[in-house]
Amino acid sequence: MSFRSPYPDVEIPEKSVHEFLFGDLTEDDLSRPALIDGPSGAVTDYRTLVAHIDLVAGALAARGVQVGDVVALHSPNVPAFASVFHGILRAGAVATTVNALYTADDIAKQLTDSEATMLFTVSPLLPQAKAAAEQVGLAADRIVVLDGAEGHESLKDLLTEGNSAPEVSFDPATHLAVLPYSSGTTGRPKGVMLTHRNLVANVSQVQPRMGAGRDDVLLAVLPFFHIYGMTVLLNLGLKVRATLVTMPKFDLEMFLRLTTEKKITFLFIAPPVAVALAKHPLVEQYDISSVRCVFSGAAALDENLGNAVAQRLHTKVRQGYGMSELSPVSHAIPFDGDDVPLSSCGAAVANSENKIVDPATGEEVAYPAAGSSEVSAPGELWIKGPNVMVGYLRNEQATADTLDSDGYLHTGDIAVVDGNGNVSIVDRLKELIKYKGYQVPPAELESLLLTHPDIADAAVIGVLDDEGEEVPKAFVVLQQGASLTEDDVISFVAEKVAPHKKVRRVQFIDTVPKSASGKILRKDLRAAETV
Ligand code: 4UU
Numbered sequence: 396m397s398f399r400s401p402y403p404d405v406e407i408p409e410k411s412v413h414e415f416l417f418g419d420l421t422e423d424d425l426s427r428p429a430l431i432d433g434p435s436g437a438v439t440d441y442r443t444l445v446a447h448i449d450l451v452a453g454a455l456a457a458r459g460v461q462v463g464d465v466v467a468l469h470s471p472n473v474p475a476f477a478s479v480f481h482g483i484l485r486a487g488a489v490a491t492t493v494n495a496l497y498t499a500d501d502i503a504k505q506l507t508d509s510e511a512t513m514l515f516t517v518s519p520l521l522p523q524a525k526a527a528a529e530q531v532g533l534a535a536d537r538i539v540v541l542d543g544a545e546g547h548e549s550l551k552d553l554l555t556e557g558n559s560a561p562e563v564s565f566d567p568a569t570h571l572a573v574l575p576y577s578s579g580t581t582g583r584p585k586g587v588m589l590t591h592r593n594l595v596a597n598v599s600q601v602q603p604r605m606g607a608g609r610d611d612v613l614l615a616v617l618p619f620f621h622i623y624g625m626t627v628l629l630n631l632g633l634k635v636r637a638t639l640v641t642m643p644k645f646d647l648e649m650f651l652r653l654t655t656e657k658k659i660t661f662l663f664i665a666p667p668v669a670v671a672l673a674k675h676p677l678v679e680q681y682d683i684s685s686v687r688c689v690f691s692g693a694a695a696l697d698e699n700l701g702n703a704v705a706q707r708l709h710t711k712v713r714q715g716y717g718m719s720e721l722s723p724v725s726h727a728i729p730f731d732g733d734d735v736p737l738s739s740c741g742a743a744v745a746n747s748e749n750k751i752v753d754p755a756t757g758e759e760v761a762y763p764a765a766g767s768s769e770v771s772a773p774g775e776l777w778i779k780g781p782n783v784m785v786g787y788l789r790n791e792q793a794t795a796d797t798l799d800s801d802g803y804l805h806t807g808d809i810a811v812v813d814g815n816g817n818v819s820i821v822d823r824l825k826e827l828i829k830y831k832g833y834q835v836p837p838a839e840l841e842s843l844l845l846t847h848p849d850i851a852d853a854a855v856i857g858v859l860d861d862e863g864e865e866v867p868k869a870f871v872v873l874q875q876g877a878s879l880t881e882d883d884v885i886s887f888v889a890e891k892v893a894p895h896k897k898v899r900r901v902q903f904i905d906t907v908p909k910s911a912s913g914k915i916l917r918k919d920l921r922a923a924e925t926v
Pocket of ligand 1 (some may be wrong): 577622623627691692693694695696714715716717718719720723724727740806807808820823829832833834
């Protein structure tokens with residue numbers, strides 16, 4: 396017995412992402428601002444955006460990119476991201492978006508695994524992009540540097556060729572649109588196969604209740620390369636003809652200044668930004684009264700923190716839950732959901748159903764009576780709907796471990812549900828760590844720690860810092876006679892990983908607790924943390 400979304404089903408158009416988003420632009424839409432580059436103020440209207448998308452698609456086709464080929468996009472948030480991202484999809488190719496914080500090794504792994512045949516990057520990220528391309532044998536003429544760099548084509552070069560978009564045909568129901576990387580419930584990052592239908596569905600499922608429309612100005616600080624920014628800003632934001640103001644990285648002063656100057660109405664954030672909004676003295680120095688709604692997702696938002704933001708900013712605060720494998724939004728508190736507790740992530744989005752399953756017994760928990768404010772017992776949240784991924788790229792085992800034969804995706808998150816269908820995430824079954832909303836796969840850090848000659852064994856889990864935010868903590872077993880300090884371990888890792896994957900706490904232990912089959916017993920380590 397599952398429980399369904401309380402909302403009526405919505406129609407999911409059988410269209411490609413491009414047709415769905417831009418197929419019905421009106422004359423009025425065309426002259427509206429689609430993107431504003433935060434730092435420079437440069438405006439791209441919808442007319443220019445769609446023209447550039449066509450030109451990028453044409454340039455890709457001219458370089459031999461065919462339907463189904465994978466193209467990597469490695470860039471912080473700049474307006475050109477939208478032209479390239481949608482240009483790739485327009486050409487029938489598949490966009491694999493690469494985290495802008497990644498090291499050369501991280502990028503190389505994704506290029507190899509996704510079999511990307513071209514790479515778009517920006518000049519500040521070129522050193523690591525180039526090193527990665529060299530590692531995997533991708534030639535310099537397959538690297539386009541958006542803002543230009545010696546020895547590479549620039550976006551301007553592609554646009555001025557004037558190639559029109561190719562005629563392509565594919566089935567939106569099955570054709571892949573994007574391949575973001577996620578470590579899922581276990582192991583290393585894997586390519587998440589999302590179709591055009593997945594992306595079109597998720598915007599259709601969420602948009603009617605999100606409350607954002609054509610008069611809204613959205614601050615696009617959440618990275619477009621991550622599924623949250625991709626679907627909610629680049630797809631939903633553009634679908635409703637809102638204006639996106641891009642910020643290449645988070646900086647509180649710029650965030651507040653742009654919010655004031657551009658009269659931002661919707662802020663999409665992850666919880667660490669809520670901490671700043673609730674507490675930082677700088678906030679008082681700006682008039683950010685244009686903000687109507689702050690929407691948080693990608694990690695747990697503390698209810699008191701969310702309410703503190705609402706009070707200080709005199710605005711609505713909403714929470715959503717999502718996962719790359721779900722395109723990503725599966726739950727969201729609606730814009731008009733003033734009565735929904737902020738401790739929850741709201742109800743299941745339209746056209747979807749959920750189960751909450753006791754991991755110990757494999758049985759569904761009992762659901763509270765309709766309308767009751769009681770909550771169910773906790774269990775793993777399972778989700779079924781048109782936004783559920785096809786599977787992990789070339790990884791049948793991981794796919795089978797995550798998607799069951801009834802079409803339910805096992806999230807690896809522990810949830811409870813109340814009698815109104817509002818779901819709250821209360822714990823995590825899977826090993827994944829979220830640092831500021833970014834994924835940190837513990838398996839990756841554990842194998843890196845084991846490469847240190849003085850480390851005999853290691854396990855990494857997420858623990859809460861003083862602000863209640865999750866940080867990666869390493870439990871380290873030293874080799875006999877070795878004498879490393881905590882700082883030695885922290886800097887050993889910091890030199891080799893992207894900043895968000897740094898180990899931020901270290902504890903030396905005698906043995907890593909393991910099951911009979913050799914699996915790290917993370918729950919034992921976690922339990923010891925909370926006493
Ligand atoms: C507790 O983080 C995301 C997607 C987030 C998102 C997007 C659009 C949230 C709301 C929205 O509207 O994707 P991933 O794949 O990087 O990480 C997924 C994991 C989840 O399995 C869960 O463990 O991130 C965690 N997570 C949350 N946890 C995501 N949102 C929440 C949340 N509370 N609200």
